[in-house]
Amino acid sequence: MSKGTEVDIALGILDHQLVDADGRNCGKVDDLEIAGLASGSPEVVEIVVGGNAWKTRGRLGRLAAKLSGNAVHVPWTEVDSVSSVVQLKRPAAELRLNRGDERWAGLIRRLPGS
Amino acid sequence: MSMKNVLAVALGIMSAIGGFVDIGDLVFNTQAGATFGFQLLWVVVVGVVGIIVYSEMCGRVSAVSGRPVFDLVRERAGFGSALATLIASEIVNLMTCAAEVGGVAICFQLLSGLPYRLLIPLAVLLLVVTSWVLPFRWLERLFGYLGLGLLVFAVAAIKLNPDWHQVAHGFVPGSHSGGSLMVYLYFVVGLLGAAMTPYEVYFYSSGAVEDRWGIKDLRLNNVTSIIGYALGGFLSFALMIVAAVLFLPRGIDPAFLGTPALAAQHTLGQVGLLLALVGILFAVGGAAVETSFAGAYNLAQFFGWRWGKKERPADAPRFTLAWLAIFALALLVVMTGYDPIKLTEYSVIFSVVALPLTYLPILLVANDRTYMGEHANGKLANVLGCFYFAVIVAISIAAIPLLLLTNGGQG
Numbered sequence: 001m002s003k004g005t006e007v008d009i010a011l012g013i014l015d016h017q018l019v020d021a022d023g024r025n026c027g028k029v030d031d032l033e034i035a036g037l038a039s040g041s042p043e044v045v046e047i048v049v050g051g052n053a054w055k056t057r058g059r060l061g062r063l064a065a066k067l068s069g070n071a072v073h074v075p076w077t078e079v080d081s082v083s084s085v086v087q088l089k090r091p092a093a094e095l096r097l098n099r100g101d102e103r104w105a106g107l108i109r110r111l112p113g114s
Numbered sequence: 115m116s117m118k119n120v121l122a123v124a125l126g127i128m129s130a131i132g133g134f135v136d137i138g139d140l141v142f143n144t145q146a147g148a149t150f151g152f153q154l155l156w157v158v159v160v161g162v163v164g165i166i167v168y169s170e171m172c173g174r175v176s177a178v179s180g181r182p183v184f185d186l187v188r189e190r191a192g193f194g195s196a197l198a199t200l201i202a203s204e205i206v207n208l209m210t211c212a213a214e215v216g217g218v219a220i221c222f223q224l225l226s227g228l229p230y231r232l233l234i235p236l237a238v239l240l241l242v243v244t245s246w247v248l249p250f251r252w253l254e255r256l257f258g259y260l261g262l263g264l265l266v267f268a269v270a271a272i273k274l275n276p277d278w279h280q281v282a283h284g285f286v287p288g289s290h291s292g293g294s295l296m297v298y299l300y301f302v303v304g305l306l307g308a309a310m311t312p313y314e315v316y317f318y319s320s321g322a323v324e325d326r327w328g329i330k331d332l333r334l335n336n337v338t339s340i341i342g343y344a345l346g347g348f349l350s351f352a353l354m355i356v357a358a359v360l361f362l363p364r365g366i367d368p369a370f371l372g373t374p375a376l377a378a379q380h381t382l383g384q385v386g387l388l389l390a391l392v393g394i395l396f397a398v399g400g401a402a403v404e405t406s407f408a409g410a411y412n413l414a415q416f417f418g419w420r421w422g423k424k425e426r427p428a429d430a431p432r433f434t435l436a437w438l439a440i441f442a443l444a445l446l447v448v449m450t451g452y453d454p455i456k457l458t459e460y461s462v463i464f465s466v467v468a469l470p471l472t473y474l475p476i477l478l479v480a481n482d483r484t485y486m487g488e489h490a491n492g493k494l495a496n497v498l499g500c501f502y503f504a505v506i507v508a509i510s511i512a513a514i515p516l517l518l519l520t521n522g523g524q525g
Binding site for chain 2: 105
C-alpha cells in the first residue's frame with residue numbers, strides 16, 4: 001500500500017486475516033514493525049507473521065512463541081489493500097507464507113481422495 | 115418467491131430442525147422433565163430465542179463480511195484473550211464431540227446388540243469416512259433429514275395427552291415444586307447451555323462461509339435459520355413433556371441415552387422405538403461431525419490457515435488434520451469407558467463458562483458499521499443481543515458453583 005495511508009492499527013490491522021494474491025488464507029497479522037516513533041511520524045514498515053511474533057502478545061503469547069519457530073517478515077509495500085482482511089500483492093509462496101501448509105500437505109496427500 | 119426457492123427454504127428448515135437437537139438437549143430436556151415435570155418449559159423458549167438471536171447475527175456478519183466467528187474473536191479480543199478462548203473452546207468441543215461419539219455407539223449398541231466398546235471405533239470410523247467423502251451441504255442434509263426421526267417424540271407427546279393446562283403453566287416462569295431450588299437453577303443453566311452451545315455458532319458462521327453466503331442470501335437464510343431453530347425447539351418441548359408424563363410419576367431417572375427411546379416405544383410401539391433410535395443416532399452423529407469441524411474451524415481461524423470443506427483436503431492440510439485429530443482424541447476419551455451422559459453434563463456446564471467470550475465479539479462486530487454498513491444491528495437485534503449477553507454472563511458465573519453444590523443435579 002502507498003506511503004501515507006492512515007489506518008487504525010489496533011482495530012484495523014492487528015490480528016486480521018492475511019490473504020494472498022490467489023485469495024488464499026496465509027496467516028494473521030501477529031505483530032507490526034513500526035519505524036519513526038522517535039521522530040514523531042510513525043509508519044508501519046513490516047507485518048510479522050507466526051512463530052516468535054507472538055512473544056510481544058502477553059503471557060500466553062510468550063509461551064506460544066517459545067514453542068514455535070521463527071516469524072516471517074512481510075514488507076508493508078507488499079500490502080495491496082486493507083478491508084476486513086489484509087490483502088497481499090503476491091502469492092503466499094513468494095512471501096514464504098506457505099511453510100506451514102507445505103509441511104503437512106505431503107502427509108494429507110497420501111490419503112485417498114485428498 | 116419462486117417454486118425453487120420455496121423448496122430450498124423447506125429443505126433448509128428441515129435440516130435445521132433435525133440438526134437442532136444434540137446429546138446435550140436430549141439429556142437435559144429428559145432429565146428436567148423427569149425431575150420437574152413441565153415446570154422448566156419456559157427455559158427452552160428463552161434458550162431457543164437466544165440461539166436464534168446470535169445465529170442470525172453471526173450468519174449476517176459472515177454473509178456481509180465473509181468473516182466467521184473466530185476471526186472476529188481474534189480481531190476484537192486480541193491475541194491473549196483469543197488464545198484463552200481458543201483453548202477453552204477446544205476443550206469443550208472435544209468433550210462434546212466425545213459425548214456425541216459415545217451417543218452414536220450407544221445407538222449402534224441398542225440397534226445391534228453388539229458390545230459397546232467394540233462399536234466405539236466403528237462409530238468413529240463411520241463418522242470420519244462420512245465427513246471425508248461427503249461435501250459440506252450433503253453432510254448437513256444427511257444428518258439433518260434423518261435426525262427428523264426425533265419428530266416421533268412430538269407425536270408421542272401429543273398421543274400421551276398430557277394435562278395441557280399444566281403444560282401451558284410450564285411456559286410461565288415462576289415458583290417451583292418438587293426438588294430443591296439449587297437443582298432447579300442447575301437445570302435452568304443446563305437447559306440454556308444445551309440450547310445455546312458455542313459450537314453451534316462456530317459451526318453456523320463457518321458453514322455460512324462454506325456455503326458462500328452473500329448479501330443476497332441474507333433474507334432467505336434468516337428465514338431458514340429462524341424457523342428451523344424455532345421448530346427444533348418444539349422437539350425439546352416434546353422430549354420434556356414425554357419425560358414429565360412417563361418418567362416423573364414412576365420415579366424413573368433417565369440415566370441412559372436409550373431411556374427416551376423407550377418412551378417412544380411405550381407410546382407408539384416398535385415403529386416408534388426404531389424411529390426414535392434412528393433420530394437420536396443421526397442427531398448425535400451430526401453433532402459429532404459439527405463439533406469436530408467447529409474445533410478445526412476455530413484453530414484454523416485463530417492462526418489464519420486455509421480451512422473448509424470447500425477446499426480439497428490437501429489444500430487445507432492443517433484444517434484437515436485438526437478435525438481428524440479431534441475425532442481421534444474423542445475416540446480415546448470415550449474408550450476410557452467414562453459415561454457419555456456424565457460427559458455430556460460436564461461439557462454443557464463448561465461450555466456455559468466459555469459463552470461470554472464467544473458471544474461478545476459477535477455482538478460488537480454486528481454493531482460495527484465499518485464492517486456491516488447498512489446491515490449492522492438494528493434496535494431489536496441490539497436489545498435482544500444485550501439482554502442475552504447479560505443472561506449469558508449470569509449463567510456463566512453460576513454454572514460451576516451450581517454443578518458443585520448440586521453434585522451434577524443430584525440434589
